[in-house]
Amino acid sequence: MVLLGHRGSGKSAAGNIILGREEFEVHGEDVRAAAQQCVKARALVEDTRVSVIDTPDWFQSERSPEEVKAQISSCVALSAPGPHVFLFCVPVDRPTHSEMPALRALEGVFGPDAVRRHTIVLFTRSELLPEGAACVEEVEAYISSRRPEMLELVQRCGDRYHVLQSKSRQISGVKELLEKVQQTVKESGGGFYSCSLYQQNQEEVKTIKRDRQNQSHTLDALRETEEEEEVMSAVEKSDCLVSAAPAPSLLHSMWERTSSGARRVPKLLAVGALTGAALGVFLAGAVGGAVGAAVGSVVTEVGRRRFIKQKTE
Incomplete structure (x- = not known):
């Protein structure tokens, strides 16, 4: 699973909730402390081996194209041969005017199917709602009645979403999220997602391995x-x-x-x-x-x- 979203969207916190331990550093909206590189962690969750990749905010206007390219390349390498799902983190306690452009950017990088068939909108920070929504149903009611722009995001992602709650360290919803991930994989053909970026990465890996084998054979022949x-x-x-x-x-x-x-x-x-x-x-x-x-x-x-x-x- 690859966590995507803006700085302060709760990506790292969501990753820790999924893994069941404090694996990723949580920086909030502190620009100076924000993560600058992709990080991968694994855990056994609900009898399922799970790999989670936390990513920086690729959508910051102040990032140079070189930085964004390097971070995307790192994400591709860590999630090769391809992720089973992208989790697009959207905080429900703040405006979402920049989320739709971010989805379009993801389509431009990974292809339309990455969003349409392999992305789940992960609503985060529900505990910070001013109304103090206490359960998933209340959060869903809040989104459907007051946040129509969030419904548009969900529709763009094939009507897939999940509300991940964390209150006083009492975590709920992880099992349901994994079930939705498995259902997404099943509906998309039963395998991981791949595109030209991942295929190119695999070819580069094969070339590196082949070069190393040739070097090894050359050294053996010299010896x-x-x-x-x-x-x-x-x-x-x-x-x-x-x-x-x-x-x-x-x-x-x-x-x-x-x-x-x-x-x-x-x-x-x-x-x-x-x-x-x-x-x-x-x-x-x-x-x-x-x-x-x-x-x-x-x-x-x-x-x-x-x-x-x-x-x-």
Whole structure:
């Protein structure tokens, strides 16, 4: 659920009521303290996992286009792949002359269906009504008889609304709100809302993941090359201690015989063991045994480190 509305509309307080805890900072109408970024919080409410995103006032005339764009982008990223519902917060204790332009702005950003099929008007601050409405029915009667402009907002949002009350920390109406959210999702096709903004965000996420995977593969290839070069270097260094090399045909024959028992050993481990074994066999005397053992241990250690790394990954 994404909370939208003007500064002082009760967005953060409504989010806290829905979540059942003080998760969002409540700033009221203090311009200096007003939230400047989107915040997401989760909770288990009425046996339902709920995510709520509190947003700044996008409709302030003093905000630069860059600020608004950054905040909308943040909201899209936090609610991806798309929200199930937008909760448009409207305080019933003050005029609503700027709410209709705000709805039109939302249509311009997210598309007409975002308002027509996925938005619920959430009436807030009912406890501040001068008449002191004590229940939802009284608030509804007040709106229908004295605030026709609010009825127009509701009609624009597919006749979906909810009165959220909080009095002396005795919270009511959250269960009914969740039921209305579920009904809204069902009526809109049973899924989350998506538009070009969310689709573009998903493509960007996929691109980032693909780039990271490519970078990871490149690093792995570089490490493998370095380790293979280390192996070859160890083998080449051993050649300078050998006065006479065995015939290629004999070495190939020995390799075929010894490798048949090592096919289930990781590649570099097998290379290390067989290299050491071959050198130990074909180099005569104590020098040959020492060189074979040394080269075998070096190559085997390199292979062992790679094998352990692969297992941990």
